Amino acid sequence: xxxxxxxxxxxxxxxxxxxxxxxxxxxxxxxxxxxxxxxxxxxxxxxxxxxxxxxxxxxxxxxxxxxxxxxxxxxxxxxxxxxxxxxxxxxxxxxxxxxxxxxxxxxxxxxxxxxxxxxxxxxxxxxxxxxxxxxxxxxxxxxxxxxxxxxxxxxxxxxxxxxxxxxxxxxxxxxxxxxxxxxxxxxxxxxxxxxxxxxxxxxxxxxxxxxxxxxxxxxxxxxxxxxxxxxxxxxxxxxxxxxxxxxxxxxxxxxxxxxxxxxxxxxxxxxxxxxxxxxxxxxxxxxxxxxxxxxxxxxxxxxxxxxxxxxxxxx
Numbered sequence: 001x002x003x004x005x006x007x008x009x010x011x012x013x014x015x016x017x018x019x020x021x022x023x024x025x026x027x028x029x030x031x032x033x034x035x036x037x038x039x040x041x042x043x044x045x046x047x048x049x050x051x052x053x054x055x056x057x058x059x060x061x062x063x064x065x066x067x068x069x070x071x072x073x074x075x076x077x078x079x080x081x082x083x084x085x086x087x088x089x090x091x092x093x094x095x096x097x098x099x100x101x102x103x104x105x106x107x108x109x110x111x112x113x114x115x116x117x118x119x120x121x122x123x124x125x126x127x128x129x130x131x132x133x134x135x136x137x138x139x140x141x142x143x144x145x146x147x148x149x150x151x152x153x154x155x156x157x158x159x160x161x162x163x164x165x166x167x168x169x170x171x172x173x174x175x176x177x178x179x180x181x182x183x184x185x186x187x188x189x190x191x192x193x194x195x196x197x198x199x200x201x202x203x204x205x206x207x208x209x210x211x212x213x214x215x216x217x218x219x220x221x222x223x224x225x226x227x228x229x230x231x232x233x234x235x236x237x238x239x240x241x242x243x244x245x246x247x248x249x250x251x252x253x254x255x256x257x258x259x260x261x262x263x264x265x266x267x268x269x270x271x272x273x274x275x276x277x278x279x280x281x282x283x284x285x286x287x288x289x290x291x292x293x294x295x296x297x298x299x300x301x302x303x304x305x306x307x308x309x310x311x312x313x314x315x
Contacts (some may be wrong), residue, residue, distance in 0.1 A: 004310045011105055012068060013061035015038025019054040022098075036098060038091025049078065060113065068113045072106040079103045093172025119155070120268040122212060128306075130276045132219050133210035146205035151214050157261075158241050167253040178250040186247030193244060197237035200226050204234075214273070221281050223288060229297040233286070235265055236295065270294065 025032040026042050033042055049304055057069030079099040086092045111118045124130055134143060169175050203225035208218025212234050226233035242258030277285045292298045 004112045004116045008068070008109040009061050011109035011112070012057045012071070015071075015102060015105060015109070016054055016057035016061055018101075019049075019057060023050060023054065023281070034091070036092060036095035038085065038089055040085070049074075053078070057106075060109070065113060068106075068110050072103075072110045075099065075103045075106045083168075087168065090171055090173060093174045096172060097174070118268075120272060123268055124272050128214055130214050130217055130273070132280075133216040135209055135219055137185045138292075139206045139209070142205040142209065142211055143202070144267045145213075146201045146211045149211060150201060152261060154197075154241075157238070158245055162242070162245045162249060162251070164259065166249040166285070169251050169253045173248075176252050176255065178247070181249055182247045186244045190244035190248065191240055193240040196226060197241065199232055200233040200237060203227060215274075216265040221277075221284055221288065223292075227292075229292065229299055231292050231294045232270070234263075241267070244313065266294075281287055 022032075022036070023046060026037065026046075027033075049288040052074040053071060056067045056074065060071055075208075079096065080091060081103070082099055083096045086096045091276035109116060118270060201212060204218055204222060204227075207224055208220050208222040210216055210218030210220075212218075230236060239258055241259060241291065243255050246252065246254030246256075246258060274289065278289075
């Protein structure tokens with residue numbers, strides 16, 4: 001089996017041990033039982049969970065693929081059911097977090113076992129596939145489309161999702177106290193990050209003959225405005241905005257959501273995007289990639305600043 005498949009099996013082995021230890025703690029410690037199961041009958045839950053979670057994970061670790069599939073499906077079902085129960089009863093919030101993490105791990109482990117890799121390319125299929133925008137002589141249409149995207153995506157990812165997470169955090173009894181400075185600091189950071197995002201979007205849509213959305217991508221490489229100093233200013237802006245919203249809402253779950261988004265973008269989306277840019281723009285993008293960093297600004301005069309200021313590039 002490929003090395004990545006072995007990592008998947010190793011994950012299921014760790015999960016089997018962790019599940020076994022958790023069930024021991026549930027029956028020995030009432031505090032653990034209340035925090036993770038609330039008022040649910042542990043014996044009733046154990047009848048299903050021990051064979052379908054603990055034993056299935058152990059079998060998956062031995063290379064039984066059907067067990068990996070069954071365990072992952074069961075873990076997902078339990079996570080959803082426990083989230084509904086915690087929302088209705090205001091109990092078992094820690095259980096939701098633990099099972100949510102187990103679901104993410106199980107899905108990752110299952111992909112490694114079945115495919116030998118995590119199929120990140122699925123992210124950019126269908127409506128999210130990379131497609132250049134239709135070329136236009138007037139940038140006005142691209143500007144309008146870009147700011148329409150901002151309203152939709154910011155409203156969803158920076159408005160609706162964080163608001164729901166903050167409500168669930170309180171309902172599940174997982175809230176933490178934030179310092180008094182968190183809210184004003186969050187407002188200031190949100191304003192600055194939003195300004196960076198709007199500036200980046202305006203530059204992209206006016207000079208790139210396209211929009212930031214992968215399905216309506218820019219037709220020209222653009223090194224102007226913030227793209228002269230950092231390759232992905234809109235991604236940086238979005239991640240910082242998410243963390244700022246978390247501070248404003250005083251929600252560590254929202255801050256964690258922003259951090260998780262940064263990891264998904266950096267390790268799943270960015271490699272696909274940069275491969276597409278390299279394919280379409282060749283050496284021009286490669287020079288830009290070599291001279292301007294992705295996350296840390298590269299200012300004029302630094303060692304990495306070379307040809308980046310020569311031509312307009314999309315980051």
